[in-house]
Amino acid sequence: MTTFKDLGLSEHVLSTLTAMGFETPTPIQAGAIPLVMAGHDLIGLAQTGTGKTAAFGLPMIEKLMVDGKRPDPRNIRALILAPTRELVNQIAANLKEFVKKTPIKVAVVVGGASINKQSEQLARGVDILVATPGRLLDLVNRRAVTLTQARYLVLDEADQMLDLGFIHDLRKISKLVPKNRQTLLFSATMPKAIAELAGEYLSDPKRVEVSPPGKAADKVEQYVHFVAGASQKTEILKKTMNDNPDGRAMVFSRTKHGAEKLMKHLEHVGFSVASIHGNKSQGQRERALKAFRDGDIRVLVATDVAARGIDIPGVTHVYNYDLPEVPDAYVHRIGRTARAGRDGIAIAFCAPDEIRLLRDIERLMNIDIAVASGEVPADRARPKGARGGNGARNAQRPAGDGHNQRRARPQGGSDNAPRAERTAPSAFAGDELLVDANGQQKKQHRKGQGPAATAAHEAAVAKRGNRNGRPGQKQGQWRNRGGNGGGGNGGQQGQRRQGGGQRRDEA
């Protein structure tokens, strides 16, 4: 088996990894590290949760060490761009762990934080700068930083950067970094625009793809409640959370306003909750995330600012309080659970005006999400032939759709089935690159899922709560606690060695 040693990393970095509990590289690490070490440009097709940060961070640190230079003031040696402030902070936190025993300096540049402090830090010399594009350009314009010595450029979550309209900023930044550089691009999906971006900024890139994308979402047990409206969503949400007192939940809302309103309500009825969205100050966002990560609060109500990449160990439930307008976002949201080899449950609420969105999601993922409760709307069924002549699919549904419970994924032993037999990564199959001979097989496999009873759902939910819950925690943990009653960091510790190099998936 491949070890980090085999990948050409120095003793220095290796000893840090050992101290951190890393032994076995994840697939993307095993694939990418040697290529980066060899100096290639790289396209990494990988979701968050695959160990991306280490995949580019470790070899980059290694090469910076070998170069042996010290950074000039205001002149960085490596630049990492990511779409949200939270992601930037998370990447930097990981890198800071990796460079602990080295003289390499890592700094963060994001909006919403003191620009003067960032400026001062850059003046003291920074090797690796992790940034959101807007603030970086701001600092460049103020001459607080120059990119002319940046020999490494990483574009993380490139698809989201494009979605968020960062393309213009990326163009500006690309003109400021030297031509003679190594560029690494990571993206969960490979739409045309990303391929074009890669063609523009990468030279003769190698490609690393973690098999099969969408796997994280695969491990998530998914259910949908058909509801009449928001108040019913809230009632079911509260009941389900109370039924799972050991759980940790992320609740996604479509709007910032909606997220805030829901958070206030949950707080009012006694849940230990915070919210995170674009109307919150950066300080508030970071405090909310930290409190949730530390286990001080059990529920985080969020907009899609937190849908991608955010890595919080031990999230047991993801609630889609509102279904997202963009079906991709659903996949990213539910990917906040079932991380680091754990299980997870995703519960969606579907109001009458959201059925179209549910259909889009089910079509994208090529699954039928199991119905947990509610009247199944007549127009839920996808039109025949909507999926390329696979009209037979509907015929696979249980006769008498009146009690229309279906599983989103196989149960039990099927998890151990060969990868090709497992559920399809179709959320990411929009591009031709991922469509392979297995695609059809996977679809077949899915189609075969029989009906599942609500009782099974309840049992699974109950069981899941235990399996995922942190040992020793009592009922009522959703409620506000007086002090930090011993929850603390236990979860994170407990995860430490899990799955070798994957124990914290973004690390």
Add this chain to the structure above:
DNA sequence: AAAAAAT
């Protein structure tokens, strides 16, 4: 149509 990101 909403969200994020520079102020």
